[in-house]
Amino acid sequence: MKLPPVDYEAPATVSEAVGLLAEHGDEASVLAGGQSLIPLLALRLAHPAVLIDINGIAELSGVSANDGYVAIGAMTREYVAEESGAVAEAVPLLAAALPLIGHEAIRSRGTIGGSLAHADPAAELPAVALALDAEFVVRGQAGERVISAADWFEGYLTTARRPDELLTQVRFPAAGRGTGISFGEVARRHGDFAVVGLAASLTLSDGAISDARLAFAGVCDVPVRATGAEDLLVGESPSAELFEEAARRATENLDPPADLHGSSDYRKKVAAALVRRGLRAAADNAAERQ
Numbered sequence: 510m511k512l513p514p515v516d517y518e519a520p521a522t523v524s525e526a527v528g529l530l531a532e533h534g535d536e537a538s539v540l541a542g543g544q545s546l547i548p549l550l551a552l553r554l555a556h557p558a559v560l561i562d563i564n565g566i567a568e569l570s571g572v573s574a575n576d577g578y579v580a581i582g583a584m585t586r587e588y589v590a591e592e593s594g595a596v597a598e599a600v601p602l603l604a605a606a607l608p609l610i611g612h613e614a615i616r617s618r619g620t621i622g623g624s625l626a627h628a629d630p631a632a633e634l635p636a637v638a639l640a641l642d643a644e645f646v647v648r649g650q651a652g653e654r655v656i657s658a659a660d661w662f663e664g665y666l667t668t669a670r671r672p673d674e675l676l677t678q679v680r681f682p683a684a685g686r687g688t689g690i691s692f693g694e695v696a697r698r699h700g701d702f703a704v705v706g707l708a709a710s711l712t713l714s715d716g717a718i719s720d721a722r723l724a725f726a727g728v729c730d731v732p733v734r735a736t737g738a739e740d741l742l743v744g745e746s747p748s749a750e751l752f753e754e755a756a757r758r759a760t761e762n763l764d765p766p767a768d769l770h771g772s773s774d775y776r777k778k779v780a781a782a783l784v785r786r787g788l789r790a791a792a793d794n795a796a797e798r799q
C-alpha cells in the first residue's frame with residue numbers, strides 16, 4: 510500500500526529537529542532508517558501528521574570508543590556498528606547480536622537508534638541494551654536527559670522518550686577482562702525476528718563468576734532481565750548443574766505470549782534451552798578472554 514499523505518520536514522541539525530518536535534509533539538514521527546516506520550505507515554498502523562526525517566543530520570552518526578564505554582549516534586546504521594572495530598573490541602555482545610537483525614539490506618538502512626526507539630520486544634538490540642545497562646541520551650528543548658536501559662523500555666513499542674525528545678546517542682559499557690558473551694536465538698528462518706532470544710554475559714575472576722547478565726527477547730512486551738538467575742550465578746564456578754538451575758530460575762516466572770510461531774509453553778522451553786546454551790558459550794568465551 511502507498512503511504513498516507515503526510516507533511517515532511519528534513520532538519521539538518523539536532524537543534525532544528527528538536528525545535529520541530531517541540532512544535533508538532535505527538536503529531537510527529539521521527540523517520541530514521543524507515544525499516545519499521547514505513548511499513549507501519551503503509552499498513553495505516555501509525556498516523557503521524559508530520560514526518561521529521563533525521564537522515565540528513567550528520568552529527569547523529571558515528572561510533573566512538575571512550576573510557577569505559579562505546580557511544581553510538583542514534584542514526585548510525587546497523588551495518589556500520591556491525592563492521593566497527595570499536596564495537597567488536599569493547600562491546601562483543603552487541604557485535605554478536607547485530608548480524609542476527611533481519612538481512613543485510615535491512616541493516617544497511619536500519620539504525621541503532623531506530624531499533625531502540627522502536628523497542629520491539631522480540632528485537633535483538635533491546636535485549637543487549639538491557640543486559641549491558643546501556644544509557645540512552647535524549648534531547649528536548651529543555652536540554653538533555655540520560656535514561657538507563659532499566660527505565661527505557663516501558664511497554665510494547667513504548668519507551669521513556671517523551672514525544673518532544675529525540676534519541677541522540679546510546680552508550681554501551683565496555684566489557685571488562687574475563688568477560689565472555691553469547692547472543693542466541695531461535696527464529697523460524699534466518700533473518701526473521703526471534704521467537705525467543707537471549708543476551709548472555711559472564712565475567713570470570715579466578716575461576717568464579719563475578720558478574721552475570723541475562724536478558725530475554727520475545728518473552729514479554731518488553732525485554733526481560735533474569736535477575737534471579739543472575740544472583741544465583743554470581744560467586745559460583747561454571748558447571749552444567751549450575752547452568753541447569755539458572756535456566757530453571759530464569760524461566761520459572763515467565764509467562765510468554767502464544768502466537769502462530771509457538772505456544773507459551775514452547776517459548777518457555779526454548780528460553781530455558783537458550784539459557785543453558787548461552788551460559789555455556791559465554792563461560793567458554795570468558796575463559797578465552799582471561
Ligand SMILES: Cc1cc2nc3c(=O)[nH]c(=O)nc-3n(C[C@H](O)[C@H](O)[C@H](O)COP(=O)(O)OP(=O)(O)OC[C@H]3O[C@@H](n4cnc5c(N)ncnc54)[C@H](O)[C@@H]3O)c2cc1C
Nearest residue numbers: 539541542543544545546611619620623624626632633676
Ligand atoms: C523484513 C524486515 C526484517 C526485520 N528483522 C528484524 C530482526 O530480525 N530484528 C530486529 O531487531 N529488527 C528487525 N527489523 C527492523 C529493523 O531492525 C529496523 O531497522 C529497526 O527496528 C528500526 O530502525 P529504523 O532506523 O529503520 O527506524 P524507523 O523505522 O525509521 O523508526 C522506528 C521507530 O523509532 C522512532 N525513531 C527512530 N529514530 C529515532 C530517534 N533518533 N529518536 C526518536 N525516535 C526515533 C521512529 O519515529 C519510529 O517510531 C526488520 C525489518 C524488516 C523490514
